[in-house]
Amino acid sequence: MKKFRKLLAVLAIAIFTFTACSLEGQDTKDNSSNTKKEEKAKDGKLKVGVSLSTLNNPFFVSIREGVEEAAKDKDVETVITDAQNDSSTQNNQVEDLITQKVDLIIINPVDSTAISSSVKKANEANIPVICVDRGSDEGEIVSFIASNNVEGGKLAGEFILEKAGKDAKVIQLEGIPGASSTRERGEGFKKATDGKIDLVASQTANFDRAEGMTVMENLLQAQPDVKAVFCQNDEMALGASEAIKASGKDIVLVGFDGNEDAINAVKEGSMTATVAQKPKEMGKIALETAVKYLKGEKVDEKVDSPLELVK
Numbered sequence: 001m002k003k004f005r006k007l008l009a010v011l012a013i014a015i016f017t018f019t020a021c022s023l024e025g026q027d028t029k030d031n032s033s034n035t036k037k038e039e040k041a042k043d044g045k046l047k048v049g050v051s052l053s054t055l056n057n058p059f060f061v062s063i064r065e066g067v068e069e070a071a072k073d074k075d076v077e078t079v080i081t082d083a084q085n086d087s088s089t090q091n092n093q094v095e096d097l098i099t100q101k102v103d104l105i106i107i108n109p110v111d112s113t114a115i116s117s118s119v120k121k122a123n124e125a126n127i128p129v130i131c132v133d134r135g136s137d138e139g140e141i142v143s144f145i146a147s148n149n150v151e152g153g154k155l156a157g158e159f160i161l162e163k164a165g166k167d168a169k170v171i172q173l174e175g176i177p178g179a180s181s182t183r184e185r186g187e188g189f190k191k192a193t194d195g196k197i198d199l200v201a202s203q204t205a206n207f208d209r210a211e212g213m214t215v216m217e218n219l220l221q222a223q224p225d226v227k228a229v230f231c232q233n234d235e236m237a238l239g240a241s242e243a244i245k246a247s248g249k250d251i252v253l254v255g256f257d258g259n260e261d262a263i264n265a266v267k268e269g270s271m272t273a274t275v276a277q278k279p280k281e282m283g284k285i286a287l288e289t290a291v292k293y294l295k296g297e298k299v300d301e302k303v304d305s306p307l308e309l310v311k
Contacts (some may be wrong), residue, residue: 046104046291049081051090057235060279062280104127106129154205157189170226171200171228180231207235217244226249257276285305
């Protein structure tokens with residue numbers, strides 16, 4: 001019995017020692033990984049992956065331009081991918097960036113829910129993630145760079161209320177279902193207009209110009225007395241403006257983004273206003289934040305990019 005107890009004691013000590021060494025080894029591994037990244041940042045040899053939802057939209061092209069300018073200034077290598085508004089494609093591209101062992105991934109999600117699994121995989125691989133314009137519903141991100149979409153939606157709603165009047169019949173064209181910007185812009189618009197307008201239709205057109213025109217054509221037939229339209233991005237608004245122009249109706253039309261085509265449309269009078277963001281600045285901030293984080297500097301968890309109503 002004494003020999004048996006001694007054997008148990010020896011086994012217990014061995015297990016404790018092994019566990020402690022394993023934990024210490026894991027800590028050393030994590031610290032070593034972070035130290036190596038900080039050393040690379042100091043030497044200007046960082047490699048940053050960038051996953052954009054689509055490059056078939058001027059807004060996201062501007063984000064890419066901002067990233068590229070800042071990367072050139074900071075001497076950072078970038079690998080930029082285009083998901084073409086497809087969540088599966090984006091998840092595959094992000095997983096490829098993880099396989100390439102980039103130092104950090106900047107993601108502009110197609111869908112905030114669908115991207116969660118890829119963000120978690122990056123977390124598991126000890127690769128930090130920054131989100132731009134749209135967030136991730138799950139997983140850890142070190143910083144989120146975006147305009148305050150709720151406030152932008154409120155700006156649009158207040159302007160429509162001012163122009164179209166109380167109880168006016170209004171249509172809303174929504175963005176991609178599941179995108180955080182879709183939810184937030186809709187939330188802000190509702191805050192400003194709930195109970196004050198007659199929202200006769202709220203339908204998705206997936207942030208797409210061609211869909212915006214088609215959906216608007218159908219809605220104008222169903223709602224001939226509509227007085228105003230809020231589109232959750234400029235691409236849908238530009239499509240909707242073609243449908244409105246063809247109908248010959250005088251309708252208040254407000255977009256969101258402030259891209260060049262939309263601002264020109266406001267000047268020409270085919271759009272009434274747009275809530276303008278600064279996407280190029282977002283891209284610059286994202287890349288600069290990545291470099292700061294990898295150098296071991298403190299970064300803000302949320303960075304608000306400025307908004308203004310162009311009318």
